[in-house]
Amino acid sequence: MERLRHAAGWAPRGGKGTRCTVSDSGTRVEERSGHESPAPPGGAGPRGGAGWVAGLFLLLVLLLLGIVVLLISQGTIPIPVPEVIRVLTGRGAESEVSRTIVLDARLPKVVAGLLAGAALAVGGAQMQTLFRNPLADPFVLGVSSGAVLGAAVVILGTGGAGWLAGLDVLSQLGVTGAAVAGAAAVLVVALGVARRVGDPVVVLVVGVMLGYLAGAAVDMLVYYTDPDRLQALTTFTRGSVRNVTWDELRVVAAACGAVLVLSLFLAQPLNALLLGERYAGSLGIDVRRVHFLSLTAVAVLAGVTTAYCGAIGFVGLAAPHLARGLLRTADHRLVLPASALIGAVIVLVAEYIAGGNGLAGTAMPLNSVTAFVGAPVILWVLLSGRARREGR
Structure with a gap:
C-alpha cells in the first residue's frame, strides 16, 4: 500500500525523497526537502479542489439521469416523463402499452448505450x-x-x-x-x-x-x-x-x-x-x-x-x-470515473440526436x-x- 501511495504522488512525511506530480500536461519527479508536507494525489490536484470535483461529478450524474429519462420518453410513440419515471421506479404504469415500450423496447438500448459509452471511455x-x-x-x-x-x-x-x-x-x-x-x-x-x-x-x-x-x-x-x-x-x-x-x-x-x-x-x-x-x-x-x-x-x-x-x-x-x-x-x-460518466453521456446524447428523438x-x-x-x-x-x- 505504501508503494502505491508513492505511485500516486505521496512521499513519507518528515523525510527526504521525491515528489511525483501528475497533471494534464504531463508528469515530473522533483526532489523535496525533509520538512515539506506530502503532495496530494495527482500532483497539484484537480482545478478548484474537492468542491469542484464533487460538483462536477454531481452535474455529470444528473445530466446522465436526465438524458436516460429523455431518451426513453421520446420516440415514434412519445411517453410522458412522469409515466417513464413511474415505470422505472416500479410504481406501475397507466397503460400496459407504455410499460411494454419502456421496459422491452427502449430500456435495453439505453442501458446498452450507457454501458458501452462508459466502458469505451x-x-x-x-x-x-x-x-x-x-x-x-x-x-x-x-x-x-x-x-x-x-x-x-x-x-x-x-x-x-x-x-x-x-x-x-x-x-x-x-x-x-x-x-x-x-x-x-x-x-x-x-x-x-x-x-x-x-x-x-x-x-x-x-x-x-x-x-x-x-x-x-x-x-x-x-x-x-x-x-x-x-x-x-x-x-x-x-x-x-x-x-x-x-x-x-x-x-x-x-x-x-x-x-x-x-x-x-x-x-x-x-x-x-x-x-x-x-x-x-x-x-x-x-x-x-x-x-x-x-x-x-x-x-x-x-x-x-x-x-x-x-x-x-x-x-x-x-x-x-x-x-x-x-x-x-x-x-x-x-x-x-469521470471518463465513464462522460462517455455514457456522449453515447446517449448521440443516440438521441441520431434518431432516438423520434423526429425523423x-x-x-x-x-x-x-x-x-x-x-x-x-x-x-x-x-x-x-x-x-x-x-x-
Whole structure:
C-alpha cells in the first residue's frame, strides 16, 4: 500500500525523497526537502479542489439521469416523463402499452448505450496511458476490424446468392456470432504477441497491422459481392444500440462490467505508469501483468461492443481528454470515473440526436454524431500539445 501511495504522488512525511506530480500536461519527479508536507494525489490536484470535483461529478450524474429519462420518453410513440419515471421506479404504469415500450423496447438500448459509452471511455483512458499515446483508444488493437471482417463474411457471403450460401454453419452462426469470432481471432494473435513480447509499442504496431489486414480483407469481399448486399454491412459498421435486446444485453453488460470493475484496481498502477515503466517497476508493480490485464479486458470489450452495437468510434478517444481537461489532473482515481460518466453521456446524447428523438423517419448511425464530438477533441489535443511545445 505504501508503494502505491508513492505511485500516486505521496512521499513519507518528515523525510527526504521525491515528489511525483501528475497533471494534464504531463508528469515530473522533483526532489523535496525533509520538512515539506506530502503532495496530494495527482500532483497539484484537480482545478478548484474537492468542491469542484464533487460538483462536477454531481452535474455529470444528473445530466446522465436526465438524458436516460429523455431518451426513453421520446420516440415514434412519445411517453410522458412522469409515466417513464413511474415505470422505472416500479410504481406501475397507466397503460400496459407504455410499460411494454419502456421496459422491452427502449430500456435495453439505453442501458446498452450507457454501458458501452462508459466502458469505451474507461478503456480509452487505459490505452492512452499504456501506450503513452493521446490518440489511442479501445480499437487500437485491431479487434474491431476483426469483428467487422467476421460480420462481413456472413452478411456478404451467405444468403440466396452469396458465395458461401452452402455453408449452413455460417448462416446459423449469424452476424453477431461471426463478429465475435472475428474479434476473438484477432484478439488471440494480439494478446499472444503481448504476452510474448511485453513491449506496448510492438503490441500497438501489431494491432494496427492486424486492423489493416482485416480492413483489406473486407475491401476484397466488398469488391466481389453483390452491391445490393452492401447496405447491411454499412449499417453494421456505423454503430447502433437501438437493436440490442435483453438477451444480448447480458453479454454486453458482462464485457463492459469487466472493464469498469478492473479499472477500480488499476487506477494506482496506471498512475505509476504515467512516470514510466521503469519507475513503476521499481515500486513493485508488475508492469507486464498490468499490461496484459488491461489489454485483455479492453480487447474483449472492443470485440463485443462492435459485434452487438457496431463500431462506436471517437468515444474512447474523446471522453478521457474531456475528463482530464475538466478536472485538470491525470490522476486515474478521478479520470476513470469521470471518463465513464462522460462517455455514457456522449453515447446517449448521440443516440438521441441520431434518431432516438423520434423526429425523423430514419435514424442516422452513431458514428456520424460522435464524430462531431471526437474530431474537435482530437484537434484540440494536437493543437494544445503543439502550443505547449512552442511555449517552452
